[in-house]
Ligand code: FES
């Protein structure tokens with residue numbers, strides 16, 4: 001790890017490489033995940049999927065399934081009123097009238113064990129009248145196309161239409177224009193723990209859900225809608241979550257189905273996806289068909305961008321449909337772009353529904369934006385690094401789109417990544433058409449280097465009306481500090497970062513802090529874990545709560561020590577008049593003094609943080625949706641086999657501006673893990689979808705990078721001390737993944753002179769391009 | 775028809791009546807309540823369920839419980855001796871090689887097996903040894919560094 005700080009941190013706990021609070025439990029097999037939760041008498045829930053892409057349901061016969069010994073409940077859409085839920089309010093737990101995708105839930109059973117539940121599914125007979133199905137978003141937009149949702153006027157869910165500057169005229173005024181089509185595939189989260197839900201009702205009709213969700217409070221709300229019971233009767237518990245990456249940002253039918261089954265059976269019901277089901281029935285990142293143009297002036301000024309996107313949302317609209325908001329940010333605001341246009345059509349088809357996935361639209365748009373940056377540099381005869389530096393965003397700027405960039409280390413990121421990959425050295429000369437060296441000629445391996453940058457929200461993202469998070473800090477008689485945060489831990493390490501913030505703020509030791517974050521009946525409200533927001537938003541809320549608790553303690557200590565509270569200092573669990581450590585009293589003693597006196601009190605601090613940002617304007621899409629922006633650049637070295645087309649990534653340098661690394665070890669972890677997903681996106685991962693069917697629903701056929709596929713990653717942490725972030729921190733959860741694929745594509749170009757515009761860049765595709773070039 | 779089997783798990787002998795179709799993974803998780811061994815795919819493709827069977831790492835989702843009859847099994851829980859985690863467990867914690875942690879037990883088991891048969895592996899050998907253990911969170915780098923540190927006696 002390399003760390004470059006604008007001003008060296010003077011903190012004792014913030015900035016330390018501290019293992020996750022729960023790491024030892026996880027290393028020894030003692031952490032409890034959803035799959036591990038067992039309640040006595042729990043039944044196994046299983047879902048019958050349609051497996052026809054578009055059809056009217058004529059009848060569902062469950063009589064034989066119901067009679068099977070060990071079956072405790074069978075439910076269908078017919079016996080459950082269709083309550084719509086989800087972002088597009090277009091989905092129901094079980095489908096009653098028609099199915100719109102092969103993964104549509106038609107019936108569900110609860111049985112005493114797995115085998116019985118499977119057998120019961122086989123006994124259900126469904127009669128369908130097939131309808132013409134749409135698998136191509138362009139065809140779905142054609143005049144007279146069948147409607148996926150008959151209550152809507154067309155299959156166009158929505159069009160995002162953004163522009164700033166002169167539009168088409170800008171291209172006329174440009175000196176160099178590049179243009180191309182990009183084709184970006186379906187990929188999926190592939191979290192190692194499959195989706196899980198366990199629902200149990202009590203005798204008063206209240207339901208508790210153990211869930212792998214990232215949005216416990218929105219789940220509470222959506223579930224209330226789907227089940228038709230008040231939200232206050234729903235409690236969500238989040239056990240340890242075995243990876244999420246955006247999967248848990250929406251409510252899926254299986255969650256209300258588990259609750260409906262539990263209600264019907266009068267017993268707890270668990271639904272744990274099989275791996276195959278996880279591939280088929282959880283969400284995917286949107287595939288995108290893109291036509292893009294980018295333009296520059298001869299002097300190297302980036303001039304204009306115009307991107308047209310066709311996004312296949314699948315049969316139901318999730319929060320994934322909002323990803324164009326992020327895509328357009330990259331198009332309009334990554335580098336100085338005087339003129340930009342972005343039009344995205346989000347279209348219903350009978351394909352699998354798409355959703356939110358790490359980067360939330362940004363991996364797609366960063367790919368085509370950064371590949372064209374490279375092409376422009378090439379056409380200008382300019383060095384790609386120089387071209388990027390020349391147009392890079394800087395601190396304290398407002399982009400034409402209205403993003404208020406405060407801290408910004410983009411130039412440093414680009415400079416460091418380039419320098420460390422050896423950009424200027426002779427053997428990595430950027431001449432793409434350089435004469436192969438003698439030894440190169442004999443060999444079929446060609447090396448190249450490439451770079452790409454990224455702009456990400458780093459201070460929350462206001463996509464809901466609130467971007468808030470609540471926190472409570474209580475301190476007990478023994479000095480145990482408990483942070484109760486609304487935020488969700490999905491493995492990223494946020495609870496450890498939050499504990500560090502609280503310990504730093506209060507002047508206690510890290511091991512004194514416990515974090516509670518897993519029960520909606522205990523924790524204060526939060527929007528959810530998404531948009532790299534937790535360290536920033538929940539961190540600010542935790543800091544406010546800690547400050548509140550500390551103030552209460554200092555006021556009590558002031559009485560004990562007969563010194564004004566403002567003159568007190570805290571460090572290492574002690575409180576003392578500034579500069580007089582010998583007069584120290586301990587935290588626990590002060591708290592006890594508050595409990596054991598007349599007119600005493602408890603120490604409970606509260607904090608709420610909702611960043612000073614705005615929803616984008618609904619017509620112009622302009623506005624500052626994040627209170628800070630994160631930046632990064634990745635430089636990669638690849639080796640391309642010109643005989644097979646196989647690409648190997650030899651090395652990656654990833655420089656990211658994270659404001660301040662609260663815990664550098666986990667900042668690196670986010671970067672390294674993001675890069676792994678980025679390499680998968682670049683080279684191997686693709687859900688093969690034919691006629692709405694996923695053909696490769698297994699890890700054998702859907703290739704997630706293994707330890708052998710990963711190159712050494714050198715992380716460079718650039719610290720710019722963000723003015724709004726907790727201790728200067730900005731979000732980092734997503735930006736590791738966004739620049740990887742375009743950096744690899746640009747390195748391939750540098751190595752062998754072919755421009756890859758389709759992901760993944762498989763050997764076969766690279767070879768095809770090489771053949772074309774010959 | 776249930777089959778009666780005897781097996782040793784983490785040093786303790788157990789007698790179990792198991793359905794011949796059930797896997798060792800299911801026996802460990804459901805019958806012995808050793809839930810540190812995880813289910814990730816049930817098809818041998820992810821390594822989350824890796825245990826030591828007579829000292830060799832195997833995906834327990836591919837082993838029938840009846841086939842473990844008379845054999846010795848070590849799970850991730852069994853690597854903790856007298857309250858002390860195994861050095862690999864400590865190293866992976868200290869290096870930040872754990873995020874969601876779902877893959878961790880399998881990776882720990884594969885690494886312990888490697889170090890037993892090859893106490894001084896190269897980095898490539900470590901990567902090879904855990905290539906069957908998918909991790910979606912970490913990019914493997916810190917895991918590999920942790921195992922190398924143990925091998926180098928750090
Ligand atoms: S669960 Fe056994 S290999 Fe995946």
Ligand code: FES
Nearest residue numbers: 874875909910911
């Ligand atoms: S830490 Fe999450 S899968 Fe490895």
